[in-house]
Structures are given as structure tokens and as C-alpha cells.
Amino acid sequence: MADNPLVTIIVPVYNAERYLPYCVESILGQSYHNLQIILVDDGSTDASADLCDAFAAKDTRIDVVHQSNGGIGKAQNTGLDRAEGQYIAFADNDDILDRRNIELLLHVLLQTNADMSKARWRQFGVSTLDTVQQQAAIGASEPSTITVFRNPLRAYQTVFCKSLRMIGTALGRKTEARYFNEANWCRLYRRELWDGLRFPEGAYAQDVMVAGELYSRMSSVADLDVVLYNWLQSGDSVTHSERSFGFYHDNVEAGAANFELALNHGVTPMRSYYTLVGSIAEERTAKDVQLDDHLRILDEDIARAEALIAKLTPFQRMQCASTRVLRLMDKYLYDRVVKNMK
Incomplete structure (x- = not known):
């Protein structure tokens, strides 16, 4: 070289x-x-x-x-x-x-x-x-x-x-x-x-x-x-073991920030849609979600996600939703095979 x-x-x-x-x-x-x-x-x-x-x-x-x-x-x-x-x-x-x-x-x-x-x-x-x-x-x-x-x-x-x-x-x-x-x-x-x-x-x-x-x-x-x-x-x-509300909320924050940045650059935020929607779903079932501050933050995260998704065109929403389904199928196989490696 x-x-x-x-x-x-x-x-x-x-x-x-x-x-x-x-x-x-x-x-x-x-x-x-x-x-x-x-x-x-x-x-x-x-x-x-x-x-x-x-x-x-x-x-x-x-x-x-x-x-x-x-x-x-x-x-x-x-x-x-x-x-x-x-x-x-x-x-x-x-x-x-x-x-x-x-x-x-x-x-x-x-x-x-x-x-x-x-x-x-x-x-x-x-x-x-x-x-x-x-x-x-x-x-x-x-x-x-x-x-x-x-x-x-x-x-x-x-x-x-x-x-x-x-x-x-x-x-x-x-x-x-x-x-x-x-x-x-x-x-x-x-x-x-x-x-x-x-x-x-x-x-x-x-x-x-x-x-x-x-x-x-x-x-x-x-x-x-x-x-x-x-x-x-x-x-x-x-990545494999953390299941706290804070873990999922940080992923919501990251997904939302990348979602908005992608839109500002004229890019359909398919991955960030997956992150945002999935992390909010995980927040709902987190082991410590019942804490008062967490319930308030969850409501704020839901409102933020809805506002961001509202910025998508109907075609973009279809793209984001369909790729999310495919990615969930991928993840199911990944979790069963890769995360269980010994």
C-alpha cells in the first residue's frame, strides 16, 4: 500500500x-x-x-x-x-x-x-x-x-x-x-x-x-x-437483555429524530418508522411502565409519533407499514436462530 x-x-x-x-x-x-x-x-x-x-x-x-x-x-x-x-x-x-x-x-x-x-x-x-x-x-x-x-x-x-x-x-x-x-x-x-x-x-x-x-x-x-x-x-x-421503559424510550427518541431528518432530506423514513412504532409498542408493555412519569412520557411519545406519521403521504405510509411487517417476520426468525446461539 x-x-x-x-x-x-x-x-x-x-x-x-x-x-x-x-x-x-x-x-x-x-x-x-x-x-x-x-x-x-x-x-x-x-x-x-x-x-x-x-x-x-x-x-x-x-x-x-x-x-x-x-x-x-x-x-x-x-x-x-x-x-x-x-x-x-x-x-x-x-x-x-x-x-x-x-x-x-x-x-x-x-x-x-x-x-x-x-x-x-x-x-x-x-x-x-x-x-x-x-x-x-x-x-x-x-x-x-x-x-x-x-x-x-x-x-x-x-x-x-x-x-x-x-x-x-x-x-x-x-x-x-x-x-x-x-x-x-x-x-x-x-x-x-x-x-x-x-x-x-x-x-x-x-x-x-x-x-x-x-x-x-x-x-x-x-x-x-x-x-x-x-x-x-x-x-x-x-441489546439482548434490557427491557426497561427507559431503553425503549431512548429508541423512540432516536427513531423520531431520524424520522424527521429523513423527511427533511426527501427520504422516506421506512427504518425509522419501524423503530418508532415498534419502540412505542414495547414501551406499553415495559415492566416499569406503570410509574407515573413513564405513563406521561408514553402519552407524549404516542402524540409525537402520530404527528410525524401524519407528515407522510398515503403511499409513504403504505411503504412504511408493509416493510415493517416484513421486518417483523425477519426479526422473528433472527430471534429464534441468532440470539439463541451458544
């Missing part, structure tokens, strides 16, 4: 002593070496903090920050504030990166001049940790296809149903290449995309809350048709 820019990888760390070594070793073993690795210990109460320090003592590329617990948004912001690289990547503290993750993502960014590059990922269960680690250390093959697409905000809002992506790809439209969610891992960003943009702190759904603004800043995205990231499915993760 002719150019050798510095890439910053940000890893929020919280009580991950069992899985953190797998994650950090996969980053240290990257085929691309010019890295700044920021481990943000967010007030861990297990051995994670000591593990971070031990890794830093072995490799000068690692920068460890210890801070009081403030949630993943605060940890990610700390990493962004300390980032020195021209390009920025994120990783969760219990996931495993393919050995060629940064190499391939950076190469395609330099080659295409896109704002962000992304690749495919796979889910795995705890019982296959060692096997996945060994496979990731070998390194992926060259991507079979590189797809560059414009208007990422439109793709984010409209290409999210797995069933429709499969049909589109079968018809030769490269629909899967245009899919991406709110997760920040398995991507490489140009640093300037994050100028003046930070995650909300102390909130759930922090990645959803910045998604619309982040994607609206991008002109193009490059997709690599190769698996470069391994996502651990753990039943005790926040």
Missing part, C-alpha cells in the same frame, strides 16, 4: 474480562500495523482494567483511558476526543476482527475516495470463541465484489429487510451491498465525518441517535463482499 495513514481503533471496555483478550489480540494481529488503539475502560469492576494496562505495557500502539462509568456513548466520545488517526474504526470489547479488517477497509477507501467503507459480518456463539479466533487470524480472501453507492442516508432508511435484500440480490441489483445498520463496527470512517458530532451520553441507543446525522454527511459508501468482523451473541448484552 503506497500510503500509510494512521488508523485509530476505539474499543469501549466494560466488564469484559472473559472476552477482551480475544478482541484485543485480533486488533494487535492486524495485517495493517500503523494503528492507534484506544481502550476506554468505562469503570469496569472486574479485571478488565488490569487487562487493558497489561496489553498497553506490551504494545506502544495501545492508549488506555480509565474513567468512571458513564456508558458506551461516553466511552466512544472519549475515544473520538483522543483519536489522532486520519481514519477511525470502532470495535466492541467482546468481538473478533478478521486479520485483514483494517487493511481491506482502508485500501478500498483510498481506492474509491468514499466517505466510509464497510464489510460483512457474521454472528457466533460463546462455544465457538476459539474456533472463530483461529479462523480470523488466518485472514480473509480478497473481496469478490466492491460496490460503491451514493446517498447512504436513503440506503439506511430503505434497505433493511433481509427478505427484500435477498430478493434484490438474486435479481442482480446488489441490494445486500447497500445494507448497513446503526452499529459502528466493521466500518472505517474518514475522520472529518465526526467533526462536531458525538454520541449522546447516558442513553441507550446511542448509535441510533447519531445515525441519521452521520449518514447525511456522507456522499458515498464502499461495500466489500467479504466477512471481516465476528459479532459475539451473548444473552447478557444490553
Whole structure:
């Protein structure tokens, strides 16, 4: 590679002593070496903090920050504030990166001049940790296809149903290449995309809350048709286990903000409709919904959603409602298969 820019990888760390070594070793073993690795210990109460320090003592590329617990948004912001690289990547503290993750993502960014590059990922269960680690250390093959697409905000809002992506790809439209969610891992960003943009702190759904603004800043995205990231499915993760009213309300807030932003950019907010309507339904059945403040907030959220949906044309409402049904079918299968990985 002719150019050798510095890439910053940000890893929020919280009580991950069992899985953190797998994650950090996969980053240290990257085929691309010019890295700044920021481990943000967010007030861990297990051995994670000591593990971070031990890794830093072995490799000068690692920068460890210890801070009081403030949630993943605060940890990610700390990493962004300390980032020195021209390009920025994120990783969760219990996931495993393919050995060629940064190499391939950076190469395609330099080659295409896109704002962000992304690749495919796979889910795995705890019982296959060692096997996945060994496979990731070998390194992926060259991507079979590189797809560059414009208007990422439109793709984010409209290409999210797995069933429709499969049909589109079968018809030769490269629909899967245009899919991406709110997760920040398995991507490489140009640093300037994050100028003046930070995650909300102390909130759930922090990645959803910045998604619309982040994607609206991008002109193009490059997709690599190769698996470069391994996502651990753990039943005790926040995404899989949290069921409080506050969790669902934060998703309502994020969905509503992205809904309005999409409309302002002339994009039908199909994904945000799904998030907004679904999160309100979950609020109604949350275990702590009967608290007085929560009932009041629920009423406010319902009124806000109704006002936003009223801005849609009849055709847009049909699009949003029909894709929501398809996405619920996808989710049913996902919950039965992927979330139950062992």
C-alpha cells in the first residue's frame, strides 16, 4: 500500500474480562500495523482494567483511558476526543476482527475516495470463541465484489429487510451491498465525518441517535463482499437483555429524530418508522411502565409519533407499514436462530 495513514481503533471496555483478550489480540494481529488503539475502560469492576494496562505495557500502539462509568456513548466520545488517526474504526470489547479488517477497509477507501467503507459480518456463539479466533487470524480472501453507492442516508432508511435484500440480490441489483445498520463496527470512517458530532451520553441507543446525522454527511459508501468482523451473541448484552421503559424510550427518541431528518432530506423514513412504532409498542408493555412519569412520557411519545406519521403521504405510509411487517417476520426468525446461539 503506497500510503500509510494512521488508523485509530476505539474499543469501549466494560466488564469484559472473559472476552477482551480475544478482541484485543485480533486488533494487535492486524495485517495493517500503523494503528492507534484506544481502550476506554468505562469503570469496569472486574479485571478488565488490569487487562487493558497489561496489553498497553506490551504494545506502544495501545492508549488506555480509565474513567468512571458513564456508558458506551461516553466511552466512544472519549475515544473520538483522543483519536489522532486520519481514519477511525470502532470495535466492541467482546468481538473478533478478521486479520485483514483494517487493511481491506482502508485500501478500498483510498481506492474509491468514499466517505466510509464497510464489510460483512457474521454472528457466533460463546462455544465457538476459539474456533472463530483461529479462523480470523488466518485472514480473509480478497473481496469478490466492491460496490460503491451514493446517498447512504436513503440506503439506511430503505434497505433493511433481509427478505427484500435477498430478493434484490438474486435479481442482480446488489441490494445486500447497500445494507448497513446503526452499529459502528466493521466500518472505517474518514475522520472529518465526526467533526462536531458525538454520541449522546447516558442513553441507550446511542448509535441510533447519531445515525441519521452521520449518514447525511456522507456522499458515498464502499461495500466489500467479504466477512471481516465476528459479532459475539451473548444473552447478557444490553441489546439482548434490557427491557426497561427507559431503553425503549431512548429508541423512540432516536427513531423520531431520524424520522424527521429523513423527511427533511426527501427520504422516506421506512427504518425509522419501524423503530418508532415498534419502540412505542414495547414501551406499553415495559415492566416499569406503570410509574407515573413513564405513563406521561408514553402519552407524549404516542402524540409525537402520530404527528410525524401524519407528515407522510398515503403511499409513504403504505411503504412504511408493509416493510415493517416484513421486518417483523425477519426479526422473528433472527430471534429464534441468532440470539439463541451458544
